[in-house]
Amino acid sequence: MFTPSQMSRLLIVASKDQLTIVIKELYRSHLFHIEDFVVDGREGYDGFSIGMPLTGASEVSSELVKVRSIENFFLIHPGDIEIKEKRHYADLKSTIEHELPTIERELEDLTNKRSKLEVTLKECEQKIAEIIPFMEIPIELEMFRGYKGFTVVAGYISKDVKIPEPVDVFISSGKTKRFIVAIFPNERRIDIEHVLQEANFHAVPIPAETGTPKTRIDIYNDQIAHAKMEIEGINQKLADIKLTHTEFLVACEEILKMDVERTEVPLRFATIDQVFVAEGWVPTDTVTSIKDALNSVTQGKIFVTELEIGKNDPVPVEYNNPSFAQPSQLLMDTYSRPKYTELDPTILISIVFPIFFGIILGDVGYGLLLLGMCLVLRKFVKGEEGQQLLIVLRNASISSIFFGILYSEFLGFPLPWLYVLPSRHLNIGGEGGHGPNIPGLMMMAIWIGIIHITLGRTLAIINHVRQDRGSHRIKTVLANAGWIFVIWGILALIWSMISMPFMPDLTGLPPIVMGLNVSALIGIVALIAGVIFIFSESPLEIVELPTIFSHSLSYSRLVAVGLSSVAIAMVVNYISIGMLIEPQFKQITLVGVIFIVIGVIVFLAGHVLNTLLGIIGGSLHSIRLHYVEFFTKFYKGGGKKYSPFGFKRTFTED
Amino acid sequence: MADLVSNVTAVGMSVEAIKATQIGMKALAAAIAISTTAFAAAWAEMAIGSAAVGATAENKDVFGLVLLLTVIPETIVIFGLVVALLLIFS
Numbered sequence: 001m002f003t004p005s006q007m008s009r010l011l012i013v014a015s016k017d018q019l020t021i022v023i024k025e026l027y028r029s030h031l032f033h034i035e036d037f038v039v040d041g042r043e044g045y046d047g048f049s050i051g052m053p054l055t056g057a058s059e060v061s062s063e064l065v066k067v068r069s070i071e072n073f074f075l076i077h078p079g080d081i082e083i084k085e086k087r088h089y090a091d092l093k094s095t096i097e098h099e100l101p102t103i104e105r106e107l108e109d110l111t112n113k114r115s116k117l118e119v120t121l122k123e124c125e126q127k128i129a130e131i132i133p134f135m136e137i138p139i140e141l142e143m144f145r146g147y148k149g150f151t152v153v154a155g156y157i158s159k160d161v162k163i164p165e166p167v168d169v170f171i172s173s174g175k176t177k178r179f180i181v182a183i184f185p186n187e188r189r190i191d192i193e194h195v196l197q198e199a200n201f202h203a204v205p206i207p208a209e210t211g212t213p214k215t216r217i218d219i220y221n222d223q224i225a226h227a228k229m230e231i232e233g234i235n236q237k238l239a240d241i242k243l244t245h246t247e248f249l250v251a252c253e254e255i256l257k258m259d260v261e262r263t264e265v266p267l268r269f270a271t272i273d274q275v276f277v278a279e280g281w282v283p284t285d286t287v288t289s290i291k292d293a294l295n296s297v298t299q300g301k302i303f304v305t306e307l308e309i310g311k312n313d314p315v316p317v318e319y320n321n322p323s324f325a326q327p328s329q330l331l332m333d334t335y336s337r338p339k340y341t342e343l344d345p346t347i348l349i350s351i352v353f354p355i356f357f358g359i360i361l362g363d364v365g366y367g368l369l370l371l372g373m374c375l376v377l378r379k380f381v382k383g384e385e386g387q388q389l390l391i392v393l394r395n396a397s398i399s400s401i402f403f404g405i406l407y408s409e410f411l412g413f414p415l416p417w418l419y420v421l422p423s424r425h426l427n428i429g430g431e432g433g434h435g436p437n438i439p440g441l442m443m444m445a446i447w448i449g450i451i452h453i454t455l456g457r458t459l460a461i462i463n464h465v466r467q468d469r470g471s472h473r474i475k476t477v478l479a480n481a482g483w484i485f486v487i488w489g490i491l492a493l494i495w496s497m498i499s500m501p502f503m504p505d506l507t508g509l510p511p512i513v514m515g516l517n518v519s520a521l522i523g524i525v526a527l528i529a530g531v532i533f534i535f536s537e538s539p540l541e542i543v544e545l546p547t548i549f550s551h552s553l554s555y556s557r558l559v560a561v562g563l564s565s566v567a568i569a570m571v572v573n574y575i576s577i578g579m580l581i582e583p584q585f586k587q588i589t590l591v592g593v594i595f596i597v598i599g600v601i602v603f604l605a606g607h608v609l610n611t612l613l614g615i616i617g618g619s620l621h622s623i624r625l626h627y628v629e630f631f632t633k634f635y636k637g638g639g640k641k642y643s644p645f646g647f648k649r650t651f652t653e654d
Numbered sequence: 655m656a657d658l659v660s661n662v663t664a665v666g667m668s669v670e671a672i673k674a675t676q677i678g679m680k681a682l683a684a685a686i687a688i689s690t691t692a693f694a695a696a697w698a699e700m701a702i703g704s705a706a707v708g709a710t711a712e713n714k715d716v717f718g719l720v721l722l723l724t725v726i727p728e729t730i731v732i733f734g735l736v737v738a739l740l741l742i743f744s
Contacts, residue, residue: 334718334719334722435743436739436743438739438740438743439740439743442736442740553733553736554729554732556732556733556736557728557729557732559736560732560735560736560739561732563735563739564735620721620722620725621725621728623722624722624725624726627722628726
């Protein structure tokens with residue numbers, strides 16, 4: 001909690017004949033985050049080089065490529081597949097050798113056949129297109145060719161032509177484009193071509209066919225129908241193959257991926273003659289169990305020791321949060337994973353994010369809609385990240401319902417009890433009532449901002465105490481305390497001068513010096529001390545002082561975004577009910593019924609739109625307040641993700 | 655007060671008219687506050703949004719991050735809205 005899991009650095013040394021067993025055990029344990037060996041002349045690694053992959057690496061890789069290409073062909077995504085029972089590694093290994101080439105061959109045969117049929121299909125269509133213009137001419141196609149003394153031309157003309165005799169001409173009817181076939185003696189060719197050219201003649205080839213055009217077209221149509229039927233049959237066969245082999249393929253991919261990772265992992269180890277050295281990270285509480293397991297599988301022929309963690313070591317970071325806060329890790333990873341030495345604010349985000357969301361979208365109706373949506377979507381969405389996001393949204397929607405009760409709001413309508421928080425009910429539609437309590441809402445938002453920012457600065461102090469050393473630590477701690485002094489100093493000063501709602505009224509205290517009362521004096525002292533502390537750490541930070549105001553005021557978005565959502569809800573209610581539906585009930589007519597239907601549509605569409613806007617606005621602005629206003633005070637991030645060697649198997653087991 | 659009323663009536667405006675004008679001025683001021691800041695926020699989001707779409711086309715994983723970057727300038731319009739609300743309601 002508040003800190004990542006504690007890590008230990010392990011050094012594993014063993015002779016190369018133990019390599020396979022050690023890799024298998026490390027893979028099985030799924031705990032060892034390997035530190036890649038780089039030949040950089042590090043002390044103690046003279047003469048070491050990067051290891052060689054285990055035997056069989058290239059065969060396994062090529063098989064993996066095959067499986068993936070088949071999966072790709074069938075559009076199989078392992079993430080979307082659910083299997084009935086897990087397959088055994090050994091069984092799969094024995095069948096994969098002959099099964100995989102069989103599937104591949106079958107697939108190749110079928111796709112080849114299909115592409116040939118598709119070519120035939122295209123050819124037939126092409127031929128039909130060539131014959132169609134000759135349909136109107138009632139002679140057989142062989143009559144158009146094979147003359148020695150005559151030339152035959154066919155094509156389209158866009159103007160009427162008169163071709164001088166002796167010529168046989170067929171011209172089809174048509175307004176803009178006519179089909180023409182002309183048969184004439186060879187010696188007239190130049191004249192006739194000239195005449196045709198004037199009529200914008202566009203030649204088409206004469207089909208090398210026999211019989212009447214209609215019979216030829218019928219024959220080709222038959223061929224097309226036949227080819228289509230065969231393609232359909234092939235597609236059906238492919239679908240059958242997909243259905244029978246999907247589970248086998250995803251299981252194959254899993255074990256091959258596993259084998260590839262295992263055979264290639266020596267590339268990340270340091271080796272010399274007969275020995276290999278692996279360095280990596282494991283959670284501290286698992287060190288003993290890993291040591292014991294490695295000792296037992298190698299029968300003691302291994303040396304495992306814990307190394308000291310250096311200040312600049314890139315320690316991988318694994319979150320260590322209670323289960324309720326784990327989904328919020330998604331929000332942390334979107335920004336940046338914490339460094340190993342840094343405080344992990346996941347718990348804070350998991351509590352404060354829903355609260356902010358609730359303050360913005362505090363409406364029982366919208367909360368219920370969002371809650372229902374999350375619960376339904378959780379059944380359909382697969383993948384860890386999607387589930388995490390839905391849990392975060394579910395918590396946010398519960399908070400929205402809670403704040404909706406406090407605000408007394410249901411889809412923009414007031415609930416039958418009075419609001420506990422300052423009212424957000426606007427005067428839309430002239431219903432009167434109390435109207436919104438804007439100053440109250442603003443003060444509430446600013447209070448939240450001040451507390452959130454102070455919390456951020458406090459966490460910064462803790463971070464610097466943990467991370468820094470010597471005089472730098474004192475300076476950074478004081479600077480962050482200085483920021484807190486400045487914020488609260490300014491507040492004390494304001495309280496001593498102006499009386500505001502929801503803020504302590506200290507204007508009544510008796511003045512002590514120069515008309516300033518005790519609150520003002522404390523404020524001034526805190527302000528000056530704070531500025532001095534900030535200045536002593538970094539003079540440039542002074543220019544950041546106005547951010548105290550801009551960041552505190554930025555929390556007014558909690559109110560502003562919420563109010564805009566209330567305004568939209570009330571406008572939708574006013575247009576749909578007040579303007580369209582209600583007036584019709586005085587006297588029901590046919591037109592009135594249509595108005596009522598339109599009113600219902602406006603009501604539904606408006607509230608769906610507002611729910612979506614509310615989700616986007618509520619979540620983005622809440623998370624932004626964390627990232628921009630809160631995290632900038634104390635959080636750096638940039639930690640490396642802990643990704644242990646091995647992976648969680650879903651389709652296979654040993 | 656009587657002098658003031660007589661002066662006002664001398665320029666052709668009653669006290670009610672002045673009050674109405676003041677409310678109108680407030681409403682106008684609120685409108686200016688919200689419209690100019692909305693325009694500014696929209697302009698800023700235009701540039702970020704187009705860059706965000708480009709970045710998402712290159713790499714879909716950055717969608718969450720760029721969506722967030724796109725709403726950063728919304729602070730401008732929120733300040734405008736706050737000013738407008740304070741003008742009208744307080």
